[in-house]
Amino acid sequence: MGLLRAFADAVLVGAGTVRAEGLRAMWTPEFVFPVATEAFASLRQALKRQKAPRLVIVTARGELDPAHRALQEGALVLTTTAAASRLRKLLPRATEIRALSEGARVSVDEIFASLKAEGYRTILTEGGPQLFGELVAHHRVDELFLTVSPRLIGHPARSFGIIRGEDFVRTFKGGRLLSARRADSYLFLRYALEDAA
């Protein structure tokens, strides 16, 4: 995850993920793998990337805690006109708030037009399940990095998956394996995503 972040111009997440991760979370390479902090910095320099990937948060309701550490460090919030006016009074000045929609949601096309306008080419999304589902449904995900962990978990009411709220059961996406790495019992799989034949 640190390497994926280190290669990215921007890390794109839904507000649900930001709310779930807690106030200290950061979406930088070194936050998830601190021992490689210097190596990540050298890599980004060699790649001519900004010092850190830009955190881009998508929200309709604008329920973001101004105390969140990541919001002190120049995040970009893509949202609706109604939520933007409220968030501008609430969030730290370091956070840029961009109103992209008069409606109740921000469209995937609007999100990508905004990212393109910033000059971002390599965009890493870390979901969560709702935003990721929208991006897959709109054919905006080129590659899937899937980690298979040796963990089985259960919950009385919830089932777990990486997509929520979209319906493409019949037109499912397929993946072509590009690479596989192993660390201990973990598998790190990289797929090119393709539409079902």
Ligand SMILES: NC(=O)c1ccc[n+]([C@@H]2O[C@H](COP(=O)([O-])OP(=O)(O)OC[C@H]3O[C@@H](n4cnc5c(N)ncnc54)[C@H](OP(=O)(O)O)[C@@H]3O)[C@@H](O)[C@H]2O)c1
């Ligand atoms: N295992 C993993 O790798 C992983 C990764 C990420 C997240 N998660 C887990 O996923 C859970 C959160 O799930 P989630 O589906 O709520 O996450 P999510 O997709 O990050 O967040 C959903 C929220 O994002 C905003 N959003 C998404 N699409 C939008 C659009 N088109 N326009 C405007 N706003 C949009 C909305 O925010 P508002 O409600 O503010 O309007 C929506 O409620 C957490 O438990 C988290 O820990 C797991």
